[in-house]
Amino acid sequence: MAQSRSDANRIFIAGAGIGGLTAALCLSRRSRPVTVIEQASELRPVGSGLQLPPNTMQVMRELGLEDALLPHVVAPRAIQVMTAHSEDPVAEIPLGATAEKRYGAPYLVIHRADLQAVLLQAARASAGITLRLGTRLRDAAQNADRIKLEFERAGDDADPQAPLDHDTGAALIGADGVWSTVRRRIMGLRGAAFSGRTAYRAVIPVSEVPQRWRNVTGLWLGPRAHIVHYPLAGGEQFNLVALVEEDWQEEVWSAQADRDALLSRFRDWPRGCRELLSLPSSWLKWALCSMDPGTSWVDGRFALLGDAAHAMLPFAAQGAAMAIEDADALARHLSEGMDDVPRALRAYEAERQDRAERVMRLSRANDRIYHMRRPLSLARDAVMRALPSERLLARLDWLYGWRPPGA
Numbered sequence: 001m002a003q004s005r006s007d008a009n010r011i012f013i014a015g016a017g018i019g020g021l022t023a024a025l026c027l028s029r030r031s032r033p034v035t036v037i038e039q040a041s042e043l044r045p046v047g048s049g050l051q052l053p054p055n056t057m058q059v060m061r062e063l064g065l066e067d068a069l070l071p072h073v074v075a076p077r078a079i080q081v082m083t084a085h086s087e088d089p090v091a092e093i094p095l096g097a098t099a100e101k102r103y104g105a106p107y108l109v110i111h112r113a114d115l116q117a118v119l120l121q122a123a124r125a126s127a128g129i130t131l132r133l134g135t136r137l138r139d140a141a142q143n144a145d146r147i148k149l150e151f152e153r154a155g156d157d158a159d160p161q162a163p164l165d166h167d168t169g170a171a172l173i174g175a176d177g178v179w180s181t182v183r184r185r186i187m188g189l190r191g192a193a194f195s196g197r198t199a200y201r202a203v204i205p206v207s208e209v210p211q212r213w214r215n216v217t218g219l220w221l222g223p224r225a226h227i228v229h230y231p232l233a234g235g236e237q238f239n240l241v242a243l244v245e246e247d248w249q250e251e252v253w254s255a256q257a258d259r260d261a262l263l264s265r266f267r268d269w270p271r272g273c274r275e276l277l278s279l280p281s282s283w284l285k286w287a288l289c290s291m292d293p294g295t296s297w298v299d300g301r302f303a304l305l306g307d308a309a310h311a312m313l314p315f316a317a318q319g320a321a322m323a324i325e326d327a328d329a330l331a332r333h334l335s336e337g338m339d340d341v342p343r344a345l346r347a348y349e350a351e352r353q354d355r356a357e358r359v360m361r362l363s364r365a366n367d368r369i370y371h372m373r374r375p376l377s378l379a380r381d382a383v384m385r386a387l388p389s390e391r392l393l394a395r396l397d398w399l400y401g402w403r404p405p406g407a
């Protein structure tokens with residue numbers, strides 16, 4: 001057996017993504033020793049934009065990261081909702097100062113890579129966190145007292161003949177994303193399934209984008225597809241995502257997409273929309289996966305968080321947010337309950353599961369509503385036009401108004 005750094009109270013987190021790094025920081029803040037295992041040997045700036053709604057900013061504030069995030073974020077003034085038939089908004093949901101006043105924290109958007117870099121820098125500066133990049137979790141076992149883990153080196157320069165590495169600790173947290181090894185291989189649960197939806201993404205300089213779109217989140221609804229766009233990177237970049245009903249299946253984040261096929265798919269949409277879509281010279285795509293609610297996230301000393309627990313369609317823009325909320329709750333329960341780790345993990349699950357499943361249901365409902373065809377879409381648009389804009393926001397108070405207990 002290779003060298004072991006065994007520590008009876010050490011918590012192991014698989015995955016240095018958004019949820020894993022946030023969980024490590026929340027645990028370390030409560031003086032718990034943590035090791036984060038990440039298969040990537042380098043956290044490259046992959047991906048595009050994510051929403052950091054008020055419910056996540058409460059956690060970022062507690063971690064003291066708000067100032068570090070500020071140069072990278074944008075606080076859109078509003079969400080403007082258009083349709084495949086007209087670029088005149090059918091609704092405008094106020095964000096900006098209205099959201100900040102209502103929820104006590106701002107509604108922000110950020111590039112995933114910028115958020116991960118801020119979290120990573122804070123984790124590196126934290127004496128209680130050990131980071132092991134280029135290390136893939138392969139397997140794990142547990143008994144009443146501890147967990148035992150098996151790793152392999154991963155990454156371009158990894159030697160396939162190298163012996164496996166082992167370690168022991170108090171708990172294993174699977175924050176290893178939508179294709180989670182902890183979920184599928186170690187806990188034996190059903191993984192995420194392809195949803196028949198594909199997301200096309202591009203990031204371009206904001207200077208190329210008409211002024212009208214630089215300060216808002218745009219949401220275009222149409223038959224079997226919708227489009228989301230917003231500024232990023234402190235207002236320097238612009239994020240475009242087209243989400244289409246297309247049953248392409250591959251477990252990758254960044255496949256090259258066919259730009260012409262994408263543009264042709266939206267050829268009947270309003271001119272302003274088509275002009276935006278034609279700005280990027282190339283597009284990347286990833287296949288959207290989701291899980292069915294109802295499976296347990298905890299087995300003894302093993303627990304799941306983020307996408308590994310509840311991968312959902314990104315149609316409520318809450319994937320990262322739920323991972324961040326999970327991280328806060330996990331750290332609270334674990335730090336108070338190290339004398340009985342399985343009980344602490346069950347308490348974490350009991351606190352989080354209903355809320356995450358409610359957001360999963362919202363994402364599925366949005367899938368139906370956003371992609372309606374006529375005549376149903378006419379009724380949808382009429383309802384949206386009729387509702388006062390603050391009412392549209394108030395319907396999401398249960399979501400954005402969340403905060404950690406005591407915050």
Ligand SMILES: Cc1cc2nc3c(=O)[nH]c(=O)nc-3n(C[C@H](O)[C@H](O)[C@H](O)COP(=O)(O)OP(=O)(O)OC[C@H]3O[C@@H](n4cnc5c(N)ncnc54)[C@H](O)[C@@H]3O)c2cc1C
Pocket residue numbers: 014015016017018019020037038039040046047048049050112135136137138175176177178179180181182201253305306307308314319320321323
């Ligand atoms: C490279 C990448 C790009 C993404 N781009 C986007 C995007 O553009 N838009 C969007 O909405 N969402 C994107 N996501 C997903 C988004 O980050 C999540 O939906 C959300 O933030 C919840 O995060 P999470 O912490 O649960 O998982 P993630 O942020 O997905 O992190 C999971 C981490 O676990 C690591 N991992 C997986 N298996 C193992 C293993 N066996 N051992 C060790 N480490 C392991 C992965 O390398 C990854 O770093 C991306 C995710 C990744 C990994």
